[in-house]
Amino acid sequence: MLSRARTTVLAAASALALTAGLALTGAHAAPDRAGKGPAWTAAWAASPQRPSTGFEPNWSEDGFSGQTLRQVIRVTEGGDRARIRLSNAYGSSPLRIEGATVARTEKGASVQKGSVRRLTFGGKRSVSVPAHEQLSSDEAGLRLAPFESVTVTLHLAGTTGPATFHAQSFATSYRADGEHTADTGAEAFGESTESWYYLSGVDVSGSRPAKRDGVVLFGDSTTDGFASTADRDRRWSDALAERLAAAGTARPVLNAGIGGNLVLNDSAWYGERSANRFARDALDLPGVGTVVVLQGVNDIGFSESDTPTYKPAPVVSARDLIEGHRELIRQARAKGVRIVGATLLPFGGSDHDGKRAAAVSDAFNDWVRTSGEYDAYVDFDKALADPDDPQRLAPEYDSGDHLHPNDAGYRAMAHAVAPNAL
Incomplete structure (x- = not known):
């Protein structure tokens, strides 16, 4: 069956490469340099995996095309600003994100009205994540409390090819055809799976030193x-x-x-x-x-x-x-x-x-x-x-x-x- 390994924690800061205003990294996830913007704290994380069949049906091998992906996570730290980290660690070509939002979760694929924040990357709404790389979004002004559920929505207008993912999320993710990043309701999101795709972290800032x-x-x-x-x-x-x-x-x-x-x-x-x-x-x-x-x-x-x-x-x-x-x-x-x-x-x-x-x-x-x-x-x-x-x-x-x-x-x-x- 599956394995078990016990708990592990820790972290440290690493070097950061700034490319076109993006926090862009290769083998390592890199926090901001001292004095370069807000001090970030990881509030949620998932370890990327290469696309694979897995034990339960998932979308990783087929990837996405002209669809919107909505994923729900729970943070363990609060703050008044948030950003997301995206991973294309196991992609063979650049990952194009046409749009992204973050919001407080309501129920299932629905989000709280008035909480939707449009995410940008180096000041732009769309971004390409190079193959084998990961990057962070710009900060969004969304106040989050510890243990609050957060919904991240990505519009994948093109054909992605096989998707970097985390196979077993024990949480439901949702998919819709077309562009639905700003939807507060769940009507368009008729498909679901228990995996996370491309999303490797949510960081917060501003609640404490x-x-x-x-x-x-x-x-x-x-x-x-x-x-x-x-x-x-x-x-x-x-x-x-x-x-x-x-x-x-x-x-x-x-x-x-x-x-x-x-x-x-x-x-x-x-x-x-x-x-x-x-x-x-x-x-x-x-x-x-x-x-x-x-x-x-x-x-x-x-x-x-x-x-x-x-x-x-x-x-x-x-x-x-x-x-x-x-x-x-x-x-x-x-x-x-x-x-x-x-x-x-x-x-x-x-x-x-x-x-x-x-x-x-x-x-x-x-x-x-x-x-x-x-x-x-x-x-x-x-x-x-x-x-x-x-x-x-x-x-x-x-x-x-x-x-x-x-x-x-x-x-x-x-x-x-x-x-x-x-």
Whole structure:
């Protein structure tokens, strides 16, 4: 099935290239230079993936032509200005955006009247995002509160070809024929899917002094929120942001999970290996100060499956997995970002289970707990284990596949994190 990786957070500022007034980046997402416009904080993020079939129907391989795409996300930080980040990381040709808007969400594909803001890019309504690049819009004057739902609408007048996307959003996106970026109603948006396309981030500014206190959760399907209730924001990243806010220690929490993602190997379905995407998806997000890494169960579990979705699935040792995590630690330290490790959740009885995988998991978890190589650690293995069978998820936390938590399990993960670890 899908993988799980545990939480990851963090971020740092990186270099910015200004091209025709746009914040344009290549391999890394780059926040504004000091003194060049407002200080931005990432309020929501999704990790880009190459177009692929995936487990559920999606529009990534066909792309779009003469259509309007409407996507709903929820921010974990507020501000009085907002901008979006668009990714054409896996496009083979420039992506033409003819128009874009941002608005407060009403319900489904409808938005609040009076909240629609037309987005510009270098002062222009249309823009081309070069192949393998990403860019940010200009700021829009839209006041957002933490945990508010935001709707981003893109008009794709031409034929895009295969679309950079995030496969499993656990949120509904909508499509209409023609130009409907300013529509407040949902009537035109007759098609839907549970993926995000081209949209890789929403940043905010102006609510408070800029801080590097954002937390990125980095990992696989467990971080991504697999088996959480769709359109209800029940991933463990959502639960952690809510818990921190309730405790009076509110801060942005960003999700950098990709279902099936691996520490050591690339995959057509499951994204680039962790070290290759770590800077782009975590360390370089504006305002990030901590990353929580939960990853490795797919590396050790895919080879146990009778029908693996990743082939060939190499046999990975604990030493191999630890070296992969050490590379993430090195990258984070080089950026001045705090990095927190997480033990792998129990997976007994799942399609990842086997004597070899269990032994590797135990050895890896022992390293996370005792090596001191991470700045801190979170023990999800103990927090979600069945007291009567510690190799398995506790029944009240099991989504049913014995690999991924349910909504209650994701809340338990959030409560397993000591705030001082962040």
